[in-house]
Amino acid sequence: MKNRAALIFGYNDYALEIAKNVTYEYENVYLYSLNSEQDILRNRSCFEVKSFDLSDKWDDLNENIDIENSIAFCVLEDSAENIFLTISLRSSFVNLNIIALSNNKQTANKLQMAGANKVIPLVQTTAEMISEMLQKPIVKDVFHKILFESGALKIAQVKVNESNCYIGNSVSDIDWSKRYGIVVLAIVNEDMSSEFIYSSKVKHHIVSKDDMYIVVGYETDIKEFEKMTGSTCD
Amino acid sequence: MNFFTRWVVDFAYFLNTSEAYQHKKRFVYDILENDKYQYKRYFDIFMITLIFLSVAILIAEVKSEMNIYLKILNVYIISFIFFIEYLLRFWISSSVSEIIINKSEHATALGREFYLYRALINAMKTKLIFVFSFKAIIDLLAILPFFHELRLLRLFVLFRVFKLFRYTKSFQTFTSVLSTKKFEFFILLMFSSIVIFVSSVLIYVMEAHNPKSPINTLFDAVYWSVVTIATVGYGDIVPVTMEGRTVAIFVIIAGVSLLAFTTSIVVSAFTEKLDEIREIKTIDNIRKLKHFYLICGYQNVAQEVVKKLKDSKISIIVLDEDIHRIENAKKDGLIAVNYDPGDIESYKKLGIDINVQVKSILCLRESDIENVYTTLTVRSISKDVNIISLLMDDANRNKLKFAGANEILYPKGIVGMISKELIGRPVAFEVIHALRNDYYGVDVEEILVDDRMSQNILYVSELNNSKFRVILLGIYKKDTKRFFFNPLESTLLESGDYLLAIGNSAFMREFEKHLHKKIRK
Structure with a gap:
């Protein structure tokens, strides 16, 4: 039977941090190393370290991993090797969700061209956080808590199903925050194009089936809202 | 030791321990000599103005009768100010x-008798x-026009121009550069x-007869x-004899080489000192800044941070x-x-006030x-300055905290x-990421509720944010340091609170204007 797994390519601090953070979602977390013999010996984490090389045909993955429901993280320290790995995985697995780490903008573009679904631009992200700390410390604090910490305030993706009583109503006519105690940040249409709630486009948007609402609120309020809309993605 | x-x-001892006396002396020193003292600049500008005024009056006096008040100003008042300045400089x-x-x-320590006269x-x-220092002599000469009755001494007004050396840094830099050669x-x-x-002796011997x-x-010869x-060669005096002209040829060649030599010395002095001059100028500019962020170490992250902060008003x-x-x-x-x-x-060396400027x-x-070391150094200078540090290995987190990183x-x-x-x-x-990075023209803003705003807008219901299609995510209460998400309409707004608002950038600006303009009826 094929496993649903998080495949992390590269054995380094980034890989270990990712592994720690994805275990709640993926039962199987595998770390793949280019220097497996050395890394297996020094591995003190609870994650299994496997070997791979860049010329791999990925037969092992094909046989044992449920590729469509798995996720791959490419975090090799050498940018060229990371790009090569991404392109190699994409060429073998069209449906694999690949997240890659880049150190600069140039590499980020190349990783995207190589087929990564999402690129984490490490330096830019760190710089963004620092500049936010300096310019908008409260925004940084609030969003950091909402996104990364297990506080009372949550963010959720809520999908509208066919039984929703607001279907057919104009978004601007409904005061979500008063009724449900939540703040709707954005609406994602069926075609996955997201629009912020304050955009003029959304003002005329009619609530329809399969709309996805990105909402912020307290856990109980979000649950109430989910009950009303019918389902949740989170 | 006798009574006297x-x-x-x-x-x-009394003078040395008197706080009032030392404070006054320190103030005079700061205003006259301390370049880091913020008010020295204004004093320098005042003195420069007096100097130019004095010279302007002297020039105007040459061909026309001067107004009596201007004369008094030039001869007595300005001279008196310079005299007081001289005395103060003598004092400090x-x-x-x-x-x-x-x-x-x-x-006393050596058990010898103390002789006051020594x-x-x-x-x-x-x-x-x-x-007898050069600057003090100039200062003294600049006071001499006070003795106006001696007409020749009026020309000493021009010595006041030399006083500019004291007040303009570029002159000081110029002389310090030249003094290296x-x-x-x-x-x-x-x-x-x-x-x-x-050449003077030769030309005299050749031509005088x-x-x-x-x-x-x-x-005439000199x-x-x-x-x-x-290499000026006015042409009013020229040699007429063959011997005199031969001397002239050698003097001309010597003149050209002398000029080239002088130019090269000045140029090389400035080239050698250029970096130092630039550094002095840079430090001077830094000292003048009211507020700035200080980045220690300019590597990849720092370069990106700078790009992000480029629109910030803070240097x-x-x-x-x-x-x-x-x-x-x-x-x-x-x-x-x-x-x-x-x-x-x-x-x-930078001479900055970390607590105030940074x-x-x-x-x-x-x-x-490096980061731990820098953090520790800065913390040893200032206990209050906000320090943000990058951490490369989680094992060092405690060390950075201990060093004092906020x-x-x-x-x-x-x-x-x-x-x-x-x-x-x-x-x-992705939505939060887009919001934080101002993609799609949507902005998250922290709006400070100032005294005026809190007097004119008492409750959240009076904000009228929905009119501007701005969403109020919450209020950050500064006194309790708590964030109140989606506040009730009856929530009281207090001075020092921050509104966390989300909306289209253009609408957001309008909303902010509205908040600042609104007057309670």
Whole structure:
């Protein structure tokens, strides 16, 4: 039977941090190393370290991993090797969700061209956080808590199903925050194009089936809202 | 020790320990000599204005009768101000009381008798060093026009122009640069003196006996030599004999080479000192800044941070001990100084007030050792300044905290947290990311509720944010440091609160204007 797994390519601090953070979602977390013999010996984490090389045909993955429901993280320290790995995985697995780490903008573009679904631009992200700390410390604090910490305030993706009583109503006519105690940040249409709630486009948007609402609120309020809309993605 | 000596020593101790006296002396020193003192600039500007006014009056006086008030201003008032300034400079040039105390303590420690006159001679010597210094002589000469009755002394007004050396830094820089080439200038002076002397004597001997020659006296000969060697050549005095013209050829050649030599000395002096001059200028500019972010270490993250902060109204200063990184910072249009951020001397040399001028210090070296060291150095200077530091290895987090960093950023941890979000709530993550980075023209703003706003808008219901299609995410209460999400309409707004609002950038600006303009009826 094929496993649903998080495949992390590269054995380094980034890989270990990712592994720690994805275990709640993926039962199987595998770390793949280019220097497996050395890394297996020094591995003190609870994650299994496997070997791979860049010329791999990925037969092992094909046989044992449920590729469509798995996720791959490419975090090799050498940018060229990371790009090569991404392109190699994409060429073998069209449906694999690949997240890659880049150190600069140039590499980020190349990783995207190589087929990564999402690129984490490490330096830019760190710089963004620092500049936010300096310019908008409260925004940084609030969003950091909402996104990364297990506080009372949550963010959720809520999908509208066919039984929703607001279907057919104009978004601007409904005061979500008063009724449900939540703040709707954005609406994602069926075609996955997201629009912020304050955009003029959304003002005329009619609530329809399969709309996805990105909402912020307290856990109980979000649950109430989910009950009303019918389902949740989170 | 006789009664008088004891009384003088006691008085010296009194002056040395008197807070009021020392405070006044310190103030006078700051205003006259301390370049770091913020009000010195205004004093300098005032004195420069007096100098130019004085010279302007002198020029105007040449061809027309001067207004009596202007005369009084020039001769008495300005001179009196300069006189007071001279006395104050004389006062602060050294401390007589300190010399007396030192001598007295020295004598007591060695068990010798204390002689007051020796201490006073010593004090007088230090005062005389000031009196005979170049700048003090200029100061004294600038006061002389006070004796207006001696018409010749009126020309001493021009000495006031030399006082500009005191007040303008560029003059001081110019003279300090040239003074590095003292030896070369001395050689030049000797060479030109010899050439002038020899050529003057020669031309006098060759030409003076010729009735057609305009050179009749030795002064004519010296004048001709100086004019020729300086390559000016007015042509009012020219040699007429063959011998005299032969001398002229040599003097002309000597003049050209002398000019080339002088130019090369000046140019080389400035080239050698250029970096130093630029550094002095940079530090001077930094001292003038009211607020700035201080980035310690200009590597990858720092470069990106600078890009993000480029629209900020607050300046950015970079400190790095690596010259290549400093050059990169300068290429990126930043004020950068090649000082070690981990060295306490660097901050002393900069002469900045960290508590007042520095908004935040960013330790952005990609080495925990360097960041810990810099954090510790800065913390030893200021307990209050906000320090944000990069952390490369989580094992060093406690060390950075212990060193005194207020905020620590661990990029590897950030990657882990982002990965968690990307697999859990990818769309929500993207939405927040877009919001924070002002994509699609949508902005999140922290709006400060100031005194005026809190008086005119009492409750959340009076904000009218929905009219501007702005969403109020919450209120941050500064006093309790708590964030109130989606506040009730009856929530009271207090001065110092922050509104966290989300909306289209253009609408947001309108909303902010509305908040500031609104007046309670």
